[in-house]
Amino acid sequence: MSEAGFPLSREVVDRIIKGQRIDMDRVNIREMAKVVKVAEEELGVEYIRMEIGIPGLPLSSIASQAEAEIFEEGKGSEYPPLEGTDRLRKATSRFVKMFLNVDVPWQYCVATNGAMQGGFVSQAIAGELHPDRKTILYIDPSFPVNRLQARFLGLHVDSVDLFDYRGDNLVSAIEERFRRGDVGGLLWSTPNNPSWVVLTDGETRGIGELLDRYEVIGIEDLAYICMDFRHDYSKPGQPPYPPCVGHYAENFIILLSGSKAFNYAGQRIGVSAVSPALAEKRYPNLAHRFGSDLVGEAYMKGAMYPMTAGVAQSSQNGLAALMEKACDGEYDFVGQVREYAGRAKHMKKTMLSSGFSLVYDNDLGKPLADGFYFTVRYNGLTAGDLLREMLCYGLSAIPLSVAGSKSTDGIRICVSKITPDLMEGFDYRVRRFHEDHSVAPANT
């Protein structure tokens, strides 16, 4: 159909939403993807899809060649070591030193089936250190699946929202919550999914000090490592380095993901770098579930073994090769994902000049970086109403509520799938949306 056909039929859109019994104020990624799929079929239009955070760039052949080597070496039939292959663990240790300036000896690096499994195991351990500290505190907004992990594990969740607190106030709010004595772990991502807020070095230092003082495990999700493009983090072994909890605390686990930084989502490959001091600590309560009171052993043998008995040999080898090349300065992983920044810059400009405003709108007074995500609201509409209206203009996204945010009007925009050839259509649809809504807001 021609672009002139917007808005699409509200009746059809409403019927699809109703048919799937979806609450648009709380719709998750998979549900929205289903709505879009049906809408595309029924309405004959291709949507501009900003709901799902999947890599929009190709995987390097460095990875696929290293995967193939495993079969040539006959390792497809050999169980991988539970902790990961030596090659991947050594590459991780080097990578963490070169790009974060943090020292984690390779013996404390663990291969995981995606950073997803790293988040699952890290929360499981953090929630089991002490019998009476079963709460994981989240710095919200946050990756929605972390909450599903805590639910599966029977853990409690509480939250401090970046919308309410930044800087010293953030650190104070966390400390206040720690003081109650029931928190075993603190979980955050930086750059943050979905807001693209980046914790400052000062915030990270404050948090790190609290972790050690209150003996809480800090779980730092670096899925978007080095993707704060306001700084050039692309040179291995050279400053500047991103802020990292490893600079300031003993009680930390860093989660690294192949999916976003290396476009490796299909192969479910990540690594956890466990603080050596933490790994060697003993907590008697851990033995109940993990058969060892040592944190490192509980992680690798007590959790990774019974969950999946390790990670596919070939994807470990692929990620190892990518990390090695990155450390050698022969593969610029930061440069290739910088593509996303250009897309975000363009899309933000279009939306902000069309009546949208940013929800999470600054980093302690500085403008946010351009990256994988940003967050917007529109003119007093609730998130659910906004998403429904946007669907009538061939645009899809998700509400911030599913990321634990207190915002009731904010939505998350993911730029990864909006390739340059789609930008003209994006601009057109956003402007059409605004033309129709700035005059007479939809009667909801």
Next chain:
Amino acid sequence: MSEAGFPLSREVVDRIIKGQRIDMDRVNIREMAKVVKVAEEELGVEYIRMEIGIPGLPLSSIASQAEAEIFEEGKGSEYPPLEGTDRLRKATSRFVKMFLNVDVPWQYCVATNGAMQGGFVSQAIAGELHPDRKTILYIDPSFPVNRLQARFLGLHVDSVDLFDYRGDNLVSAIEERFRRGDVGGLLWSTPNNPSWVVLTDGETRGIGELLDRYEVIGIEDLAYICMDFRHDYSKPGQPPYPPCVGHYAENFIILLSGSKAFNYAGQRIGVSAVSPALAEKRYPNLAHRFGSDLVGEAYMKGAMYPMTAGVAQSSQNGLAALMEKACDGEYDFVGQVREYAGRAKHMKKTMLSSGFSLVYDNDLGKPLADGFYFTVRYNGLTAGDLLREMLCYGLSAIPLSVAGSKSTDGIRICVSKITPDLMEGFDYRVRRFHEDHSVAPANT
């Protein structure tokens, strides 16, 4: 060193055991592997390693070619569907029909990171159906890691041992345990690891009827599918078929593993075939942990998503290709693993003529099949003493205690790594052991 050097130094062996603080009556696979590694270094002898159940055959190039296709198609960067790829799920459905004569539509087949993850998730679900039925009943002996899974999940475990019960008595013993009303799942493997007992069709029928009557989920681990070589199960779509819970119950989950039947251990790939009737059942208690009261949805979205967000695209494609070729009659997976039967036959004969006797010694009066494992004892020695003595003859294995067996003198022998070129050395060592022990049993 020459073969004449047996027995090896008892002092050195004892020192190694003591140095690693290992209880030989309860030594697990990984611990034994460590003991052997050190012993090989210190004593300069290569051990005949029967402790670890790893495939001793190469992975087919059908699999590695299918893995490579994923990268050519650019899917290395695309998240896999949570439930698995359509191709693997359809191949699984067909495979289950062709080799088990069980109907599980592809929508109820789920890719897992090894059958290991299938066992973890299945137990998690079975233990959560009802608030007051948190016990998993095991038919022992059994795969030791299943107990670690239950421990991680905070579930209770109880056991009925094949050593005490077979046939109608086995079914009665299970029913008696079900009557207490606290069992959510029943877990068994057939052929059984470690005893290589195969449940009969009558036993399977009796168990299946109990599962539905008492509303317990039967988790049938078919890691060694079609490997009862007393029957020819190698012809797709043609009888005979192995006994299978799917013939007699609605409440079942079948676990299939790439590791043993397809020599695919390195890539951590398995599938679960969930009974369609079970998958569509609703249990309100499930929603607490899994966000849905539907068993199938709890499995795929509530558990697989937060644990690992699915399975690597390439290993899914590899297993799919193997299953397709097996169903087409172009890849005889049964024929290739029949190699293990020849090894078992030879090794059993040597051991039984050298003073060893079988622990699990018959299938309801019929001789056990020759396969991946068998179980032996020696002349009144405890399992720990026997293993220590065997170490002095360059032989390693594990005690049945770690498999939940009540036997205190039995050990498990795994034949998979004992290639034909090692058989002469195996025979020599076993006979030397017997010469030394039949005269004057070691003073323990």
